[in-house]
Amino acid sequence: STFYLSAHTNASVDKKVGLGLILYGDVTGPTRRQGVQLAYAYHLPIADFGHLSFGLSGNIFQYRIEYDQLVANDVSDPTLLEGRQNQTSADASFGAYFYNDDLWVSLSSLQLLESKLAFIDSDETVKLARHYYGGAGYNFDVSDDISIEPSFFLKSVRGIPLSAELSARVFYDDSYWIGASYRTQDAVALMLGLDLDGGFNLIYSYDMTT
Numbered sequence: 001s002t003f004y005l006s007a008h009t010n011a012s013v014d015k016k017v018g019l020g021l022i023l024y025g026d027v028t029g030p031t032r033r034q035g036v037q038l039a040y041a042y043h044l045p046i047a048d049f050g051h052l053s054f055g056l057s058g059n060i061f062q063y064r065i066e067y068d069q070l071v072a073n074d075v076s077d078p079t080l081l082e083g084r085q086n087q088t089s090a091d092a093s094f095g096a097y098f099y100n101d102d103l104w105v106s107l108s109s110l111q112l113l114e115s116k117l118a119f120i121d122s123d124e125t126v127k128l129a130r131h132y133y134g135g136a137g138y139n140f141d142v143s144d145d146i147s148i149e150p151s152f153f154l155k156s157v158r159g160i161p162l163s164a165e166l167s168a169r170v171f172y173d174d175s176y177w178i179g180a181s182y183r184t185q186d187a188v189a190l191m192l193g194l195d196l197d198g199g200f201n202l203i204y205s206y207d208m209t210t
Helices: 078-082
Strands: 004-011 017-028 033-045 052-066 083-101 103-110 115-117 125-127 133-136 146-157 162-171 177-182 187-195 201-209
Touching: 078 103, 083 115
Parallel strands: none
Antiparallel strands: 004 017, 017 033, 033 052, 052 083, 083 103, 103 133, 115 125, 133 146, 146 162, 162 177, 177 187, 187 201
16 A cells, blocks of 8 residues: 655746655555655756756655564564564655657656665665656647547566556546556556646546456
8 A cells, every 4th residue: 555645836936946745655565665755856948849857856764674464484483573673764766757738758767776774683685676667648639629648658677577558548628538548467447537727636547457
């Protein structure tokens, strides 16, 4: 289970500088991670063609392993007696994003520092793998009120197969949309969305595991 709480804003009159804050938590099996992330972005206009944005973020987090949740073949393993252990560390992420009214392209990498965490007997127990992401989408006008936006998303992490996501959304009046998505070796998703004035969005997604 994962939760995110994020906020972002323009930090300059010409809207070239953005600042962001993210609070997050994640529980995966016997491991838990929670932290805070601060982000800085710079938006660079490219003539009349669009904008190119660069973002850099740093985060401080606590990583916890709950050994008493492990199921061991050898119940006398002394590791199980550790109960739970916490480690605090820091990492960084970087991204680039090009966009205009019709096209967007993104590249990013998370956990750039690949932080190493030591638990049992001060040995390296966890090394956070670097993540690479890439995606693109384009908006095609079908009529004055209807448009279609196909997109794709790729994720690469060392040690697991490349993950791809193909999606398509149909917009009506630039406010209402319905879509579907397929993630390789994972799930099919159905989506509904409402884009409100002022940058607010309401989105519902339902995943069906494949």
